[in-house]
Amino acid sequence: MDALLELDGIVAGYDAPIIGPVSLRVQPGEVVGIQGPNGIGKSTLLRAVTRAARVFAGEIRRRPGLRVAHQRQRPVRLSPMPMLGRELLRLTGAEGGSLPPLLTPLLDRRLDRLSGGQMQFLQIWACLGGAAELVLLDEPTNNLDPRGTAALVEVLRTLDRRRGVLLVSHEADFVQRVCTRVVEVAA
Numbered sequence: 055m056d057a058l059l060e061l062d063g064i065v066a067g068y069d070a071p072i073i074g075p076v077s078l079r080v081q082p083g084e085v086v087g088i089q090g091p092n093g094i095g096k097s098t099l100l101r102a103v104t105r106a107a108r109v110f111a112g113e114i115r116r117r118p119g120l121r122v123a124h125q126r127q128r129p130v131r132l133s134p135m136p137m138l139g140r141e142l143l144r145l146t147g148a149e150g151g152s153l154p155p156l157l158t159p160l161l162d163r164r165l166d167r168l169s170g171g172q173m174q175f176l177q178i179w180a181c182l183g184g185a186a187e188l189v190l191l192d193e194p195t196n197n198l199d200p201r202g203t204a205a206l207v208e209v210l211r212t213l214d215r216r217r218g219v220l221l222v223s224h225e226a227d228f229v230q231r232v233c234t235r236v237v238e239v240a241a
């Protein structure tokens with residue numbers, strides 16, 4: 055299997071189906087964007103990939119041994135959470151390598167004292183800086199200022215060609231700048 059991920063006619067939801075059928079694939083080196091109206095089920099589709107949502111029909115094929123990291127749209131923030139930025143990155147295997155300069159001042163800060171945008175960027179890097187070959191990003195530009203968005207664009211544009219990203223975003227300009235392909239989902 056060359057692709058990292060293939061969705062073949064996936065119908066996903068919770069108690070009942072919400073989205074689908076959707077078919078798409080993510081090849082190494084690709085940043086695939088999913089776009090569609092609010093509430094159509096884009097986050098649900100990402101959750102189906104990690105089995106956090108139910109799959110009613112279709113088939114999900116993951117390359118054997120594939121590691122997946124998932125940045126959620128509404129991350130859980132434990133409060134108080136005295137863990138430091140660098141400890142989160144160590145836990146997720148994202149501590150080494152070429153850290154985006156924006157993160158350097160956050161390494162010794164407590165997670166529960168970071169702003170929404172600081173936490174967002176740190177969590178994105180916790181996914182992108184680790185060992186996962188496939189990274190799922192759900193509205194990654196949420197809370198990011200233009201500098202944070204530019205840093206994220208740079209990270210995605212220089213992604214290791216062996217890895218792939220499947221992302222959901224309403225930011226048309228961001229999607230156009232980083233995605234190699236866009237999948238539209240409609241009702």
Ligand SMILES: Nc1ncnc2c1ncn2[C@@H]1O[C@H](COP(=O)(O)OP(=O)(O)OP(=O)(O)O)[C@@H](O)[C@H]1O
Binds near residue numbers: 094
């Ligand atoms: N755990 C859940 N159990 C049941 N229904 C859920 C659950 N999570 C989300 N939903 C419902 O699933 C539908 C699709 O939600 P989802 O977040 O996947 O949409 P979306 O396309 O990502 O929306 P948006 O663009 O607004 O982020 C919504 O009606 C939502 O209320």
